[in-house]
C-alpha cells in the first residue's frame with residue numbers, strides 16, 4: 076500500500092475494529108473507515124457470545140486457532156489491564172462424565188500442553204469437587220488461566236482507539252454492495268467475518284472457481300444459533316467458574332457448558348441448532364431468503380445427511396427446557412428445570428465447505444481487492460488482537 080491509501084472495514088464487531096486499530100498502529104498514513112449497518116458496535120456475534128477468554132486447549136497443532144488464540148489471550152489480558160476492563164481468571168474445568176470420554180480428555184490435555192497452555196492440572200473426581208463442589212465427573216482437566224471478559228466492552232474500547240487515532244466509524248451505514256466498486260471507494264476493503272456478508276461475499280457459494288466446469292466451491296456461511304439458559308441468581312452458586320464437557324471431535328462447537336459471566340450470572344449453553352435467519356435470535360425468527368440460501372448449499376445437505384441424529388438431539392433441547400437441562404444435569408446432578416429462568420441466544424457465522432465439512436480453523440482469504448475473514452468462530456473474540464496482527468501482515 077502506498078501514499079493516499081484508504082481502507083474500508085465492513086463490520087464493527089470485535090474483529091473489524093481490531094483490524095482497523097492494528098492498521099492505524101502499523102500504517103499511520105492509511106485512512107481507515109469502519110462501516111456497520113447497526114447503530115452500535117458489537118451488535119451481532121460479539122454481543123451474543125459466552126464471554127470466555129480461551130487459553131487455547133483444544134486447537135490442532137499448527138492451526139491458526141492454536142497460534143492466534145495463545146497470542147491473542149496474552150494481548151487481550153494486557154489490553155484489559157491497560158484499559159480497566161474487568162478480566163477475571165476464574166479458571167475452566169473440562170469434565171469427563173464417562174470412562175469413554177477419558178481418552179479424549181487426555182488428547183485435549185496433550186494438545187493443550189503442546190499449545191503452551193500454562194498451569195494445566197489433571198483432576199480426580201475428588202479434585203474436581205475442590206474447584207467445583209457440585210460438579211460430578213470421572214476425570215477432569217483444569218486450566219487456571221481461562222478467563223471471563225465482556226467482549227462488547229473490549230470492542231467499544233477498540234472503537235474509541237480507532238476514532239482517537241483519526242479513523243472514521245460510520246454506524247447505521249450499510250457497506251456499499253460491492254465494497255470494491257462503490258462510490259465510496261477503498262483501495263483495500265477488509266470484510267470482517269459476519270453473518271450477513273455484503274454484496275458478492277453474501278452469496279453462499281462465493282469462492283474460487285473449480286478447475287473444471289467452473290463450479291464454485293465455497294465455503295458458505297451457515298448460521299447456527301446457540302441458545303443459553305440463565306440460572307436463577309439464588310442457584311448461581313452451584314458453579315464457581317467455567318465447566319465444559321469433553322467436546323465431540325466431529326463438531327467445531329465445544330458443547331453445552333456452564334459459564335459464569337463478569338456480571339455474576341451463570342449461563343448454560345450454547346447448543347447448536349440451524350438458524351432460520353442469519354441474525355435471528357429467537358426460535359420464531361425466519362428470513363425466507365436466508366433459509367433458502369442455506370438449504371440450497373450442497374454442503375448443508377451433505378452435513379444434514381451425515382449428522383441428522385445430532386441435529387434432532389439439539390433441536391429437542393431447543394424446543395424443551397427440560398431436555399436442555401437434562402443434558403447439563405450429567406455434570407451438575409442437582410440441577411432442575413426450576414433452577415433456570417432466562418433464555419437468550421447468539422448466532423454463529425459458521426463456514427461450511429461444499430463437501431459438508433464444517434470449517435474448523437480461522438479462514439482469511441483475498442477475493443480480488445477484498446480481504447475477507449471467511450471463518451472467525453470461537454475463539455476469535457479471544458484472538459481478535461492476534462487475528463488483526465496476522466491479517467495486517469498479509470495486507471501491507
Ligand SMILES: Cc1cc2nc3c(=O)[nH]c(=O)nc-3n(C[C@H](O)[C@H](O)[C@H](O)COP(=O)(O)OP(=O)(O)OC[C@H]3O[C@@H](n4cnc5c(N)ncnc54)[C@H](O)[C@@H]3O)c2cc1C
Nearest residue numbers: 086088089090112120121124125127250273301421455457
Ligand atoms: C454463541 C456464541 C458463543 C461464542 N463464544 C465465544 C467465546 O466464549 N469466546 C470467544 O473467543 N469467541 C466466542 N464466540 C465467537 C465470537 O463471538 C466471534 O468469533 C466474534 O464475535 C466474531 O467477531 P466479528 O467481528 O467477526 O463478527 P460480528 O461481531 O458478527 O460483527 C460483524 C459486524 O458486521 C456488520 N455487518 C454485516 N453486514 C454488513 C454490511 N453489509 N454493512 C455494514 N455492516 C455489516 C454486522 O452488523 C456486525 O456488527 C462465540 C460466538 C457465538 C455466536
